[in-house]
Amino acid sequence: MNRFEYVRAGTVAEAVQAFASGAESRFIAGGTNLVDLMKYNVERPDRLVDITRLPLDSIEEHEGGLRIGALVTNATAAYDERVQARYPVLSSAILAGATGQLRNAATMGGNLNQRTRCYYFYDEATPCNKRQPGSGCAAIGGVNRIHAILGASEHCIATHPSDMCVALAALQATIRLAGPEGERQLAIADYHRLPGDAPQQDTNLKPGEIVLSVDLPAEDFSRHYTYLKLRDRLSYAFALVSVAAILELDADVIRTARFALGGVAHKPWRDAEAEALLQGRAPTREVFEEAADHVVRHAQPQSQNAFKIELARRAIVRGLTQAAAGTPQPLSDKRIA
Structure with a gap:
């Protein structure tokens, strides 16, 4: 060090x-x-x-939704009664990640900005464009089982590691920032970047900007939701594929559909066209399969992770089915039928 x-x-x-x-x-x-x-x-x-002394450690009502300060710990956010009652998909996603000890220390702002867990990014002996731009990507042609199948580039195939951010993407959260040019707001969809030709830049933060809060919308997403996380072991592992799904149903018709994937791209992955395929239709397996097929239609696997395409497809169908039925994936039982 x-x-x-x-x-x-x-x-x-x-x-x-x-x-x-x-x-x-x-x-x-x-x-x-x-x-x-x-x-x-x-x-x-x-x-x-x-920044631990800054007054950013509270959860407050804001414009009908919730404003969660950047220094609120993951544990505090996950167990907050208002979060659990109105945004349970966020609580479930946070509790699906890391250990209790880490959740007690990790903050909302830190979770937003955590770096990839690519093996080669952590290994100084190997080339990594994210660590040293222009040096190459050792994961391409290397050990790439956990890497991206969507949105990757010839410069980087790393995946975003956060569970929390996948739920925030589905919730369409807004990130409030402060920097040398003053305050501004950034939609969660615009916060993280795909690698392109600048994989060293994980986010669209401007130099010197700090996260002030995560703002959640006024809608109530407490009934038809799920956070489904598929991993190599049942606890304390990053997702191979995860799905945060939210539906609003009117009788037997889908009025609103939002779902985001983790473990498949350099940022939480949403497909607006796939979501649009669900709206105004019955929540059936056939409809969910159509949306899932649309999401993975342009997937580009690496030498060792082609299995992720079918895994993502099945996870989307399973997640949407659970959300429609109002039977979210229980944290106490991580088995997937």
Whole structure:
């Protein structure tokens, strides 16, 4: 680990100013991802700006929805009664990820900004365009079982690791930011990036910007939802494929359909055309299969992960079926029939 300067900010303005004063600054709160990356010499900041004293650790009512501060821990958000009652898909997604100890330390803002878990990104002995632009992607032609099948590029096939962000994508959350140019809002769909020719950029944050809150919409998504996570072992593993599904039904007709996938792309993956195929139709398996086929129609597998295409297809059908029936995947029973 390299030597670095440590600064503790007391206000958002101080945090933004302190960040701008260092050539390679990083914000730190829970540190559950950043500290690991520093230990592996993947991240080598010359300044850490501690933001744990900022007043961003509350959950408040906001315009009919909820505003969750960036420093609210994942555990606090997952167990908040309002989140569980109105946005249970978010609670389920958070509880499906990591250990209890990590959820007690990890923050909402940190979860949004966590880096990929690609083997080669963490290994300085191998080329990685995300770690060192222009060096190549060792995962292409290497060990790529867990890698992307959608939205990848010739420069990077890594996947986004967060469970929470998949649920936020389905909920169409808004991220509130502050930076040198002032405050702004960014839709969750625009927050994360596909790799393209700049895989080192995971998000569309501007230099020096800090997350202030995650804002959830006013709609009530408490009845027809599910978060389905498929992984190599039943706990403490990243998703091979995950699905956050939300439906609004009027009798036997789908009025609103939203679903997002994790484990398949460099960002949480939504397909507006596939969602549109569901609207105004009956919630049947045949309709769900049509939407699933549409999502994976342009999938491009690597040498070891073609199985993800059928796994994603089946996961979408299963997730939408559970959501329609109002029988979300229980956290206590991770078996998939």
